[in-house]
Amino acid sequence: MEQALLPFKRYADFSGRATRTEYWGFSLFNLVVYLAIFAVLMLGAAGGEPGFLYYTGLIILIVYAFGIIIPSYAVMARRFHDTGHTGWLVLLCFIPFIGGLIVLVFMFLPGNDGANQYGDDPR
Structure with missing residues (x-):
């Protein structure tokens, strides 16, 4: 779980290396x-017409999606540095x-062993 949340701690840190994990x-x-x-969106729209739960879920979705743009990149x-x-x-x-597809392939590749020009081996 710690590895999953590490990009949030390094929110806008584009330097260094990241493991596949x-x-x-x-x-x-x-x-x-x-x-x-x-x-939540499906439950909110279950009655055929969107209700309060739907719109609340939609707002949460929009806020979350914008919030993870920077840590994702x-x-x-x-x-890539790794x-x-x-x-x-x-x-x-x-x-x-x-x-x-090209980015996806790179995300599966193993990192360089030892230090490289972008920093020490994160493993």
């Missing part, structure tokens, strides 16, 4: 949060479809 723990944590929020940049690549490769996310 840190990145995927954070991603899994976000998935669970999104599923919980979507469950920061942990991706640190993950593989010895520049963090600017995060910008590949903005290329529809293929960019996201």
Whole structure:
């Protein structure tokens, strides 16, 4: 759980390195949060017409989504650093479809053993 929350502690830290455990723990944590929020949205819209619960869930979703933008890109940049690549490769996310696939492949790659130009080995 600590690894999943580490990107929130290093909110806008684009320097250094991040392990696969840190990145995927954070991603899994976000998935669970999104599923919980979507469950609230579904319950709020269950009667056919959106009610208070739906709109509350929608506000929470919007606030959370905006709140994780910076830590998401920061942990991706640190993950690129761990593989010895520049963090600017995060910008590949903005290329529809293929960019996201390229980033996904990089997130699965093991990091460099020992120190590299971006810092000490985080393992």
